[in-house]
Amino acid sequence: MKRISQILCAAVLLLSGVSCKKYLDLAPNNTGTLEYAFRNRNEAENYLFTCYATLQQFAEATTNPSFTTSGEIIYPDNLTKHPIDETGFDMIRGSQNSAQPGLNYWDGERSGKAIFRSIRRCNTMLENIDKPIDLSFAEKKRWIAEVKFLKAYYHFYLARMYGPIPLIKNNLAITASTEEIKVKRSPVDSTFNYIVSLLDEAIPDLPPVINNQAQELGRITQTIALSVKAEVLTTAASPLFNGNPDYISVQNKDGEKLFPGTYDPAKWERAAAACKVAIDICEANGLRLYSFIAPATITSLPDSLKKVLTLQNAVTEKWELNPELIWALNPTFQWQGYSTPRLTQKGVVNIFSNPSTFAVPLAIQELFYSDKGVPINEDKTFDYAGRYSIKTGDENSRFYIAKNYSTVKEHFNREPRFYASLGFDGGIWFGNGKTNLTDMYHVEARGIESFAGPKDINTLNITGIWPKKLVHYQSVYDDGFQEIGYRLPLIRLAGLYLLYAEALNEVHGPTAEAYTYIDKVRTRAGLPGVVEAWTNYSKTPDRVNTKDGLRQIIHQERRLELMFEGTSGWDLRRWKELQNVLSQPMQGWNLYETQPANYYQPRTLFSAIFGVRNYLWPIKDRDLIINDNLVQNPYW
Structure with missing residues (x-):
């Protein structure tokens, strides 16, 4: 019998440079062989939940690249005791490097989140799903769809961090040659297209919503998958990946270009269409913006x-x-x-x-x-x-x-x-x-x-x-x-509304429909409509009437609405705006003073260090030596 670790280890070894010992826990506890892991429905279900395992680890905010590097929250660097993993917060202070990258999700070393390993778990599940003879056809279809979604999302997580990545469509055989094992990076357009194709395959066989919430809340639904597809296509259409002049010269060692050389407006059209489909299914299944209903213990509330x-x-x-909550992780x-x-x-x-x-x-x-x-x-x-x-x-x-x-x-x-x-x-x-x-x-x-x-x-x-x-x-x-x-939200309906408004503006410029979806969020927040506010109160009233001006407004609206939720870091990267945001000194009030006039003096704590190269994570130097078909990200 072939052990699961034997099947996967060869494919991992030269890609990441990590010892095979780190990949021996691919099966659930006490499951040593493929035959055992898929001998019946119960064991296969255990393996399905193992495919979910890394996804749930993403709920850890202090190791979330978006949560820690957006500049929304900063953490002291002079504590005598260190109760949390401060790696992510320290990165905007200039600690990132290619020798030991912070929040290294490429091979999982130090971060503890080996995403490529999780992708291979998904492949193993898909390759062996026919083995349990007591698994019903309906469950099999749903499980396959869930695993394809997970596989897509794991690729997407890596793509947001690293850009072009190796696409692990199938696990390599133990007999694969050295050259087959040395997987190279796929162009960024191919990466996003593959992610979307997996989502499209998964969506029809997923349930629209979870009915048995006590047992299944957190498992993937159509509303989740369609909302993620909207985020994937919006990311692909955004300036970081769509005709970014900083990356024009980046290529594999065989000369294959890894980034598109020109801007493609059609990507925004695909993104807008995907956002609207996601919104429609969410609303059709009863999702709506949240409104607080006071419990009986609160008798008066202005x-x-x-x-x-x-x-x-x-x-x-x-x-x-x-x-309002479309998707969150269970922890x-x-x-x-x-x-x-x-x-x-x-x-x-x-x-x-x-x-x-x-x-x-x-x-x-x-x-x-x-x-x-x-x-x-x-x-x-x-x-x-x-x-x-x-x-x-x-x-x-x-x-x-x-x-x-x-x-x-x-x-x-x-x-x-x-x-x-x-x-x-x-x-x-x-x-x-x-x-x-x-x-x-x-x-x-x-x-x-x-x-x-x-x-x-x-x-x-x-x-x-x-x-x-x-x-x-x-x-x-x-x-x-x-x-x-x-559970900290991953996707809320308010965020999806603003994503759609953003895509509409990129396609058509300011339109009544774009204003409508911005104003859905603003009205719930107790604000006048965007046109009314800028017309009546802004020193730059025309900003709301131009594509560039409305883009700035929508970007700020998303940052405010989704503040502290682990979204703005990804947004600021895809917009290529994080460098400008972090160019402002990190300031607070003059904490040691007791008198208001002295306390309310801005005090600079540190200046963030963020350059063009920081938009993408470096691949660890050692991984590039082990797999000489890999190329480093720009400027590292």
Whole structure:
């Protein structure tokens, strides 16, 4: 009998340079042979879930390339203890290299996520699916479709990181020659076309939705697969991969070009069509934008706080209760305590469950719109020049900012997503065990030289701003500890609407349909329509009427709506905008000061290091030596 590791090891060895010992766990526990792994339905189902295994590992936010390298959240680099994997957060400080790449998903060394190994598991499943004689035809079709989706998504994950990749369409035989094993990279267009072909094969045999949520929530559906197809085609159409002049000269050693030399507008047409199909099936199956419904324990809730909770819970609501959530991964988000300020002195004792170390740079705070729905630096009614002056919370702002608390002026008159997404000095923190409108927590972040009092307990957040959106309002970090688990979304309907608007604008420029899908998201966020807002309040009112101008608006809208969800990092890469975003210094407030006038002075923490070469990950140098048919990514 041939062991599974024998079949796969030869194909892996020269591709990645990793010892075969790392690939001996390809089958489920106690499953040593193909015959055993597929001897009946139950064993084959175990193998199916093994194909899902790496997918579930992607739920780990601190090793998510998009979550950690977008510049939305930064992490201190001077802690004496290191409770998390800081590799991803350190990369924007300049730690990336080709000798030992950070978040190395190519061969899995150091990252622990060997995606090529997972692709080979999928191939093994597809090659042996006919063996279990007690597997029904209907289940077989569904399982094949699920595995083809997983195979496509694993290729897509690699393509977003590395661009052109080897396409592992079939596992190589143990008798394969040395040259057959030395797999070269396929052109980026071929890569995306292959991913889409796998999705197209999978979609017809997937269920539209999961009916038995108690047993099957998290398994792949048509709505998920069609939404991923929309993301794949939008990525392929975007500037990073569609006629990028930085990559024109990149080729395999045999002279084969790996990137298209010219821009192809038809790619956006395919993307727009895919987005619309995905939206239609989502809506046909009952998906809609989330709206908060207060539990019986909350007897009074003003519209302003209801809007905040709607926007916050669109992310933190349980999947089975959230009609907006298209896809998430089953492991729950483990970092709520890192995203929560220490709101009371008692909370200090929860230093392990409430580290408070996820910090939001000042540039992200200033990215959010004013309450008029336009950027604060172009709002005719917003005092942008005086935004750092001091203002005291009053009756009108009491559900956003603590009454009679002195804070900075730019915290006032901001859009609801600002208050739903950010915890800041003086900001109301509804929840954490308090839902009485006359007794709500607010953040006090000034002065951190000791733990002497409530104003001195936020010592580990290096900017004074927290990603509030990542915390369920019912989670409690005080002298008690109660964390309400949720799954961080991969795809929400709001994101799909904006993706469609983006593709429509690239195809046709500003149209009524593009505005409609932008405004679906803006209306839920409590903002005027995009045309109304720019016409009435912007210093640049014509921006909404041009293709380039609307593109900028849509990009900012996606960043704001999907903030902290692990999406913006991929978006900023495919748009080729991450270099510009990270060119701004990473700043926070002057944390050691207690007086508002001194505290609200921007303090530069570090300057990010990101160049053209950083848009794609380097392949490890050793892998290039082992497989001399591989070529390195540009500029590494």
